[in-house]
Every structure is written in structure tokens, then in C-alpha cells.
Amino acid sequence: MKKLKFATPLILAFTITWADAALAAMQTATLSVPGMYCAVCPITVKKALEKVPGVTRATASLEKKEAVVTYDDAKTSVNKLLDATFEAGYLAEVKGAKAK
Numbered sequence: 814m815k816k817l818k819f820a821t822p823l824i825l826a827f828t829i830t831w832a833d834a835a836l837a838a839m840q841t842a843t844l845s846v847p848g849m850y851c852a853v854c855p856i857t858v859k860k861a862l863e864k865v866p867g868v869t870r871a872t873a874s875l876e877k878k879e880a881v882v883t884y885d886d887a888k889t890s891v892n893k894l895l896d897a898t899f900e901a902g903y904l905a906e907v908k909g910a911k912a913k
């Protein structure tokens with residue numbers, strides 16, 4: 814599984830510099846998205862997050878008013894995730910981030 818995730822997207826990074834690639838890791842960030850108020854909101858947020866290059870998985874919960882995003886920190890950052898939700902019309906903030 815891990816090998817599959819790494820193989821395609823990171824080959825270029827590995828080629829350019831090994832050091833950069835070695836620092837790359839899958840991260841999971843939990844974003845608080847208080848502006849979600851109906852059943853469509855989490856879908857909009859999820860789609861916006863999934864469009865960010867480097868994001869491998871995004872889920873959004875109306876109930877919890879949060880989104881959980883798995884991403885490659887060599888390709889994107891929490892700030893870019895927040896930008897993406899903002900562009901979709903939702904202010905978000907980081908609840909927590911951890912290396913996976």
C-alpha cells in the first residue's frame with residue numbers, strides 16, 4: 814500500500830533531490846469548518862479539498878463541522894487547504910495536524 818502511494822507522484826521529487834523527498838510525508842490535518850450548515854456543505858468542502866494537488870483523501874462532516882484531509886506535505890500545506898475551503902466559501906481553521 815505504502816509503495817503504491819509513493820510510486821507515481823513522488824518519483825520526480827526523488828529524482829530532483831533525495832533530501833527533499835526524504836522529508837516528504839503523508840500528513841493528516843483536521844480542519845474546523847464552522848460554516849457548514851446543510852447536507853450539501855460538506856460535499857462542497859470535500860470536493861474543494863480533493864482538488865488541491867497533493868491531497869489523497871478528504872472527508873467532511875456536517876455533524877462535527879470538521880474536515881479531515883490526508884495530503885502529501887511535499888506538494889501542499891495546511892495553508893493551501895485552508896485557502897481551498899475559503900475559495901469554496903468556507904472559513905476553516907486547523908484543529909490538529911499529525912504525521913502519518
Ligand SMILES: [Cu+2]
Nearest residue numbers: 850851853854
Ligand atoms: Cu450547505
